[in-house]
Amino acid sequence: MNSFTLKNNTFHVENIALTSIADEFNTPCYVYSKSALTQAFESFSAGFKDCDHLVCFAVKANPSLAILNLFAKLGAGFDIVSGGELARVLAAGGDPKKIVFSGVGKTEAEMQAALNADIFCFNVESASELQRLNDVASFMGKVAPISLRVNPNVDAKTHPYISTGLKNNKFGVAYEDALDIYLQAAKMSNIAIHGVDCHIGSQITELSPFLDAFDRVLALVDALAENGIVIQHIDAGGGIGICYSDETPPEFTVFATAMRAKLGSRNVKLVFEPGRALVGNAGVLLTKVEYLKHTESKNFAIVDAAMNDLMRPALYDAYHDIKAVQPRQDDTEALTYEIVGPVCESGDFLGHDRTLALVEGDILAIMSAGAYGMSMSSNYNTRPRAAEVMVDGDQCHLIRKREQIADLFALEQCLP
Ligand SMILES: Cc1ncc(COP(=O)(O)O)c(C=O)c1O
Numbered sequence: 001m002n003s004f005t006l007k008n009n010t011f012h013v014e015n016i017a018l019t020s021i022a023d024e025f026n027t028p029c030y031v032y033s034k035s036a037l038t039q040a041f042e043s044f045s046a047g048f049k050d051c052d053h054l055v056c057f058a059v060k061a062n063p064s065l066a067i068l069n070l071f072a073k074l075g076a077g078f079d080i081v082s083g084g085e086l087a088r089v090l091a092a093g094g095d096p097k098k099i100v101f102s103g104v105g106k107t108e109a110e111m112q113a114a115l116n117a118d119i120f121c122f123n124v125e126s127a128s129e130l131q132r133l134n135d136v137a138s139f140m141g142k143v144a145p146i147s148l149r150v151n152p153n154v155d156a157k158t159h160p161y162i163s164t165g166l167k168n169n170k171f172g173v174a175y176e177d178a179l180d181i182y183l184q185a186a187k188m189s190n191i192a193i194h195g196v197d198c199h200i201g202s203q204i205t206e207l208s209p210f211l212d213a214f215d216r217v218l219a220l221v222d223a224l225a226e227n228g229i230v231i232q233h234i235d236a237g238g239g240i241g242i243c244y245s246d247e248t249p250p251e252f253t254v255f256a257t258a259m260r261a262k263l264g265s266r267n268v269k270l271v272f273e274p275g276r277a278l279v280g281n282a283g284v285l286l287t288k289v290e291y292l293k294h295t296e297s298k299n300f301a302i303v304d305a306a307m308n309d310l311m312r313p314a315l316y317d318a319y320h321d322i323k324a325v326q327p328r329q330d331d332t333e334a335l336t337y338e339i340v341g342p343v344c345e346s347g348d349f350l351g352h353d354r355t356l357a358l359v360e361g362d363i364l365a366i367m368s369a370g371a372y373g374m375s376m377s378s379n380y381n382t383r384p385r386a387a388e389v390m391v392d393g394d395q396c397h398l399i400r401k402r403e404q405i406a407d408l409f410a411l412e413q414c415l416p
């Protein structure tokens with residue numbers, strides 16, 4: 001079922017016309033479909049239904065309380081990377097016993113908060129972090145459950161900015177060092193070894209990098225067993241891509257079948273940390289065409305959303321499909337537009353070379369904006385962040401109010 005459809009020449013999210021959302025909540029506005037979110041979570045989980053598993057939604061992809069709460073009710077765990085994300089998950093009703101804590105720079109305060117919350121596992125990313133976690137846990141009289149994030153050194157075949165499983169990046173520990181660090185961990189009194197973790201990158205659209213990485217992780221699990229270290233879970237990370245234009249990422253069922261086949265008869269729980277795959281295509285960013293402007297060589301549609309609202313095009317040159325919410329059926333000429341925002345940067349674009357028939361005031365939907373859209377937004381140019389709305393059938397809920405300009409400098413003060 002597609003939750004974003006054209007009905008009576010107007011794009012709808014479930015049963016609600018996007019034009020009515022723009023009228024009621026104004027633009028720019030993020031709109032999510034509850035059924036698309038639910039379906040994504042359920043179909044990802046379905047592939048693992050008869051094996052011990054935990055799907056930990058990567059909060060960074062979309063930390064909206066309403067989305068976290070929806071996933072928590074569906075049984076999700078959460079992959080967090082900061083004390084802020086921990087607090088959000090708890091505020092949204094997430095179960096701390098289903099939280100994995102990733103990230104290369106965990107502070108003592110963040111470790112303490114996570115130990116107090118009694119989370120499922122720390123994904124430790126360096127030998128120094130392991131030592132610090134042991135010290136913090138010892139000071140608190142607790143034992144920290146850990147996995148070591150290993151870099152299997154496989155090419156994720158994705159954008160270099162979002163590839164993380166190679167030897168020479170800041171994430172995780174080198175595969176070759178992992179056994180030694182586990183042996184050190186085994187001697188630490190306030191560390192309990194629970195798992196092995198890996199995450200090789202994001203927006204991966206082929207199956208092979210996942211399988212190659214999993215092979216290496218399984219070899220490590222077996223080597224650990226030979227050294228008397230029994231692993232209870234393998235966290236295979238996130239990274240499954242989505243279709244932004246014509247990509248064909250692996251189907252969830254194909255992914256699950258292949259991973260389970262590799263696991264074989266090993267008695268370990270499988271943990272995953274999908275972000276984008278659960279939310280990316282469940283959200284759009286609505287924006288209004290403010291001005292049309294024509295130069296000698298280019299046509300510009302200047303819209304009211306900008307790089308501060310959706311950073312991916314400016315940051316990664318990422319492609320997002322852009323649709324007119326009510327495609328024009330009159331004689332307006334279709335032109336090739338640069339879709340740009342009002343921010344004072346030449347890199348502030350949402351799409352290049354889009355052929356659209358536009359009139360000022362038209363509403364556009366930037367598609368596939370549910371992941372790393374709102375979560376990476378900023379107040380650059382003192383622009384309030386967009387409102388967020390979730391559609392549930394024929395109901396529409398405001399899940400985050402539009403920021404007010406006064407909010408943006410409320411924490412500031414002038415010199416006396
Ligand atoms: C450790 C970790 N887990 C999970 C994710 C989620 O990735 P994705 O949104 O590509 O599934 C990320 C982001 O790449 C990450 O860094």
Ligand SMILES: N[C@@H](CCCC[NH3+])C(=O)O
Pocket residue numbers: 060162202203312371372376
């Ligand atoms: N923010 C990135 C993905 C990075 C994933 C974080 N580890 C994106 O928008 O595609």
